[in-house]
Amino acid sequence: MATETGTKFQAVSRLRGTVFEYVSLGASVFGIVLLAALLVYVSIDAFDLANASPQWLLTYFLTLVVPLIGFCLYSADDRQITRRTGLAVGGGLVVSALVFTGVEALVGPIDRLSWPLVYLFVFVVPTTGYTIFAANQETVGGVGFGLLGRLLGGTALGLAVGVLFLVFDPQLWMLAYTFGLLPAALAVGYGQWRPDSGMSSKALPIGIVGLVVAVGLRQVVPMYPTDFIIYIWSVSMPIAAGGAALVAGQRGRTAALSVGLVPLAVAVAGGFAAAGFGLPSKTVLLVLVTAGVPVAVFISRTLTDGEGTIGLVLPILLAAGVLVGALIVDFAGFPAPDPWLDPSYVTSSPSRTPVDAGLYPAIVGSVIIIALVAVLSFVLGVGTAVFLEEYTAGSGWMGALTRLIQVNIANLAAVPSVVYGLLGLGLFANFLGFGFGTAVTAAFTLSLLILPITIISAQEAIRAVPDSLRQGSYGMGATRWQTTKNVVLPEALPGIFTGTILALGRAIGETAPLIMIGAATTVFSAPDSIWSKLSAMPMQIYAWANFPQAEFRYGVVAAGVMTLLIVLLGMNATAIILRNKSEGV
Amino acid sequence: MATQQSDSLITTEVSSSQTGRSAAPDETVISSTDLDVFYDADKALDDVSIEIPEHKVTAIIGPSGCGKSTFLRCINRMNDQIPACEVDGELHFHGTNVYDPQVDPVALRRKIGMVFQKPNPFPKSIYENVAYGLRVQGKEVTDELVEDALRNAALWDEVKDQLDESGLDLSGGQQQRLCIARAIAPDPEVVLMDEPTSALDPVAASKIEDLIDELVEEYTVIIVTHNMQQAARISDKTAVFLTGGKLVEFDDTQTVFENPAHDRVEDYITGKFG
Numbered sequence: 003m004a005t006e007t008g009t010k011f012q013a014v015s016r017l018r019g020t021v022f023e024y025v026s027l028g029a030s031v032f033g034i035v036l037l038a039a040l041l042v043y044v045s046i047d048a049f050d051l052a053n054a055s056p057q058w059l060l061t062y063f064l065t066l067v068v069p070l071i072g073f074c075l076y077s078a079d080d081r082q083i084t085r086r087t088g089l090a091v092g093g094g095l096v097v098s099a100l101v102f103t104g105v106e107a108l109v110g111p112i113d114r115l116s117w118p119l120v121y122l123f124v125f126v127v128p129t130t131g132y133t134i135f136a137a138n139q140e141t142v143g144g145v146g147f148g149l150l151g152r153l154l155g156g157t158a159l160g161l162a163v164g165v166l167f168l169v170f171d172p173q174l175w176m177l178a179y180t181f182g183l184l185p186a187a188l189a190v191g192y193g194q195w196r197p198d199s200g201m202s203s204k205a206l207p208i209g210i211v212g213l214v215v216a217v218g219l220r221q222v223v224p225m226y227p228t229d230f231i232i233y234i235w236s237v238s239m240p241i242a243a244g245g246a247a248l249v250a251g252q253r254g255r256t257a258a259l260s261v262g263l264v265p266l267a268v269a270v271a272g273g274f275a276a277a278g279f280g281l282p283s284k285t286v287l288l289v290l291v292t293a294g295v296p297v298a299v300f301i302s303r304t305l306t307d308g309e310g311t312i313g314l315v316l317p318i319l320l321a322a323g324v325l326v327g328a329l330i331v332d333f334a335g336f337p338a339p340d341p342w343l344d345p346s347y348v349t350s351s352p353s354r355t356p357v358d359a360g361l362y363p364a365i366v367g368s369v370i371i372i373a374l375v376a377v378l379s380f381v382l383g384v385g386t387a388v389f390l391e392e393y394t395a396g397s398g399w400m401g402a403l404t405r406l407i408q409v410n411i412a413n414l415a416a417v418p419s420v421v422y423g424l425l426g427l428g429l430f431a432n433f434l435g436f437g438f439g440t441a442v443t444a445a446f447t448l449s450l451l452i453l454p455i456t457i458i459s460a461q462e463a464i465r466a467v468p469d470s471l472r473q474g475s476y477g478m479g480a481t482r483w484q485t486t487k488n489v490v491l492p493e494a495l496p497g498i499f500t501g502t503i504l505a506l507g508r509a510i511g512e513t514a515p516l517i518m519i520g521a522a523t524t525v526f527s528a529p530d531s532i533w534s535k536l537s538a539m540p541m542q543i544y545a546w547a548n549f550p551q552a553e554f555r556y557g558v559v560a561a562g563v564m565t566l567l568i569v570l571l572g573m574n575a576t577a578i579i580l581r582n583k584s585e586g587v
Numbered sequence: 588m589a590t591q592q593s594d595s596l597i598t599t600e601v602s603s604s605q606t607g608r609s610a611a612p613d614e615t616v617i618s619s620t621d622l623d624v625f626y627d628a629d630k631a632l633d634d635v636s637i638e639i640p641e642h643k644v645t646a647i648i649g650p651s652g653c654g655k656s657t658f659l660r661c662i663n664r665m666n667d668q669i670p671a672c673e674v675d676g677e678l679h680f681h682g683t684n685v686y687d688p689q690v691d692p693v694a695l696r697r698k699i700g701m702v703f704q705k706p707n708p709f710p711k712s713i714y715e716n717v718a719y720g721l722r723v724q725g726k727e728v729t730d731e732l733v734e735d736a737l738r739n740a741a742l743w744d745e746v747k748d749q750l751d752e753s754g755l756d757l758s759g760g761q762q763q764r765l766c767i768a769r770a771i772a773p774d775p776e777v778v779l780m781d782e783p784t785s786a787l788d789p790v791a792a793s794k795i796e797d798l799i800d801e802l803v804e805e806y807t808v809i810i811v812t813h814n815m816q817q818a819a820r821i822s823d824k825t826a827v828f829l830t831g832g833k834l835v836e837f838d839d840t841q842t843v844f845e846n847p848a849h850d851r852v853e854d855y856i857t858g859k860f861g
């Protein structure tokens with residue numbers, strides 16, 4: 003009898019758990035779907051996809067997407083993935099056509115959407131993403147996307163450097179490089195080659211003296227080479243030399259020479275050629291160097307490793323796809339969309355007429371603000387976090403002070419951004435005289451705004467470093483600074499990068515504090531110094547959203563949002579790369 | 588410096604004890620008088636007075652929680668890192684009270700290397716792990732010094748082809764030997780080892796025992812262990828701590844194991860309690 007009652011397992015009610023599960027699932031899906039719908043509409047508007055003819059879409063689908071997916075499937079080399087992809091691409095076509103026409107028949111026409119677009123966004127884009135992800139895990143795909151990433155990343159870097167030189171004096175940079183950085187780097191190099199010379203330890207004083215000399219010379223020297231030559235000497239050559247040094251250690255001298263010299267020669271030639279075509283020669287030079295050197299290093303490594311070399315064709319495959327697609331479209335006269343987000347949009351100034359409107363000054367403004375904020379908040383945030391975590395004692399009045407600061411930092415993170423704007427207006431713009439709406443005022447204000455987040459995330463990262471490592475370092479007779487510099491910071495760096503760049507993402511999208519410090523919503527020329535008045539992307543987008551013409555609201559704003567998102571994604575990608583790099587050591 | 592001293596000792600060495608090491612009159616290198624240690628209000632060491640001889644292996648044994656690690660940390664002032672910890676009394680290293688305000692703990696730790704209970708190599712290459720002490724102490728880093736340290740730690744043959752790889756990729760026993768190499772690379776005078784073989788298999792453990800046997804020609808070694816046989820095998824002197832942080836017995840290893848003065852020590856050694 004006893005066993006009978008003992009083995010009766012009645013069903014335990016899981017109702018509440020199940021309800022909770024589905025409610026939370028529904029809530030998150032709801033949010034994601036809404037955001038996805040918004041992004042789809044933004045990209046449709048920004049690229050004018052609503053006016054793309056089905057033939058146009060089909061052409062590029064065949065010349066661009068199909069080869070890309072094919073490459074990925076070849077690289078992934080997994081039957082299951084191939085089957086899934088085929089099912090999504092093929093079945094998706096039928097499903098989206100049927101469902102979309104069904105819905106339109108029952109409910110009525112849907113604005114600016116057609117079934118090919120639905121197919122594109124609901125099936126093609128996610129499937130392509132999935133296959134890229136799968137391919138990236140394997141050697142061939144890893145090589146292909148590694149090369150592509152270096153191309154794109156290098157290009158973005160070159161453009162960013164070009165933008166920064168609009169504001170920061172290239173002549174001062176040349177002097178600083180020639181008299182400070184170059185001698186210091188040579189000292190380090192010589193010190194590594196001949197360890198007994200003790201040159202490495204002299205690098206820092208040499209560099210500092212050189213920088214001081216450079217600043218002094220800038221005041222007195224009246225004549226400088228042209229910017230093009232400055233860029234060759236003090237930007238392109240060091241990058242090429244760095245790439246060569248990377249390769250030299252493992253692959254010998256010939257490889258190093260070609261990795262350094264070939265991109266340099268191409269870039270210089272490209273720069274001269276660009277001038278002939280009326281293109282900005284300096285930008286072309288920078289982009290060719292910043293993209294060319296990493297690409298050359300990557301190709302050299304891949305070739306010596308000899309694995310997955312076939313992946314190197316990926317960029318050619320894609321470029322050919324675009325070219326062939328364009329030829330076919332042109333030849334057959336398929337109606338093509340006229341995207342708002344095109345080269346002229348990102349290179350021209352704002353305008354009252356939608357077709358002429360461009361985001362260039364605002365992009366430059368945002369890039370400069372972000373560069374300054376990145377430096378300021380990184381230095382201040384990491385410094386404060388190191389001080390709070392490593393240097394203050396846990397007890398005594400110092401400990402109490404630390405705890406007080408700690409609590410207040412957490413509170414500061416929750417202060418609304420307008421309040422920071424007010425602080426920036428009072429402190430930086432007025433009291434310190436940095437000027438209303440200038441890059442410096444904006445950068446300081448936004449740095450303050452994100453400082454609490456930077457500090458807290460850096461603290462988390464530092465706290466996550468196991469104490470046994472610190473003990474090990476102290477046990478070896480290291481000072482606190484040596485321990486922090488050699489053990490704690492390298493371990494914490496990935497986490498610090500992640501936190502800082504996420505915080506930067508917040509700074510780049512802020513408008514309220516910029517309005518408070520008197521930044522203009524619209525500026526017609528790009529800033530040419532850190533003291534000039536500037537606008538930022540979100541401000542300009544906000545201004546356009548209030549314009550009467552519908553083209554602004556549906557085209558220009560969408561293109562602006564798209565640009566902002568691309569810059570943000572680029573920054574996040576940088577964060578991930580930096581994190582992986584510093585973790586990989 | 589340590590090398591020179593040991594050279595002069597080796598030449599006059601007469602094998603006597605079961606470990607076959609010098610029976611010459613012991614020169615005290617570390618001595619404590621009435622050392623008390625508190626963690627907040629809890630007493631972890633109670634009135635410890637001890638004289639540790641140079642170029643000998645001194646074993647510290649005792650039940651868990653009796654303050655062995657605490658005592659070890661007193662010697663190179665690693666207790667300074669624990670805010671709750673307070674040290675009372677004196678501990679002399681070559682006649683200097685290390686708790687004198689004049690003494691810089693960083694300088695002290697450069698003379699007294701430490702191997703921790705749990706292997707804790709840095710997330711750097713094997714080479715950089717060994718070179719770390721040299722670097723932070725401002726000494727010159729040469730490939731020979733790194734190789735010597737790894738050879739002394741009986742690790743060289745296993746890692747000589749992978750010096751650029753991360754120290755974390757080694758096995759637990761290899762990591763422990765890497766930590767030993769790291770500790771001896773800057774050539775300290777004393778090496779403190781906190782249960783260096785507790786996580787090791789018998790083969791790796793005996794490698795480390797052999798290593799300690801060699802180390803003692805150049806260094807003074809103080810080792811905490813829970814393994815009675817190990818203490819009996821490798822040490823010249825044995826200190827027995829019992830619960831409450833009291834140093835109950837300190838004598839030649841042979842005497843402690845064969846003829847202990849206290850019944851409680853005998854009970855502990857023979858496994859009747861502990």
Ligand SMILES: Nc1ncnc2c1ncn2[C@@H]1O[C@H](COP(=O)(O)OP(=O)(O)OP(=O)(O)O)[C@@H](O)[C@H]1O
Pocket residue numbers: 626631649650651652653654655656657658669671
């Ligand atoms: N960081 C610390 N904070 C507070 N109390 C501590 C700390 N470290 C040790 N103690 C206390 O001091 C006493 C002695 O600890 P200790 O680590 O020295 O023991 P042990 O002999 O090394 O033990 P085991 O053999 O388990 O390693 C214990 O009661 C312990 O609770």
Ligand SMILES: [Mg+2]
Pocket residue numbers: 655656657704781
């Ligand atoms: Mg212990």
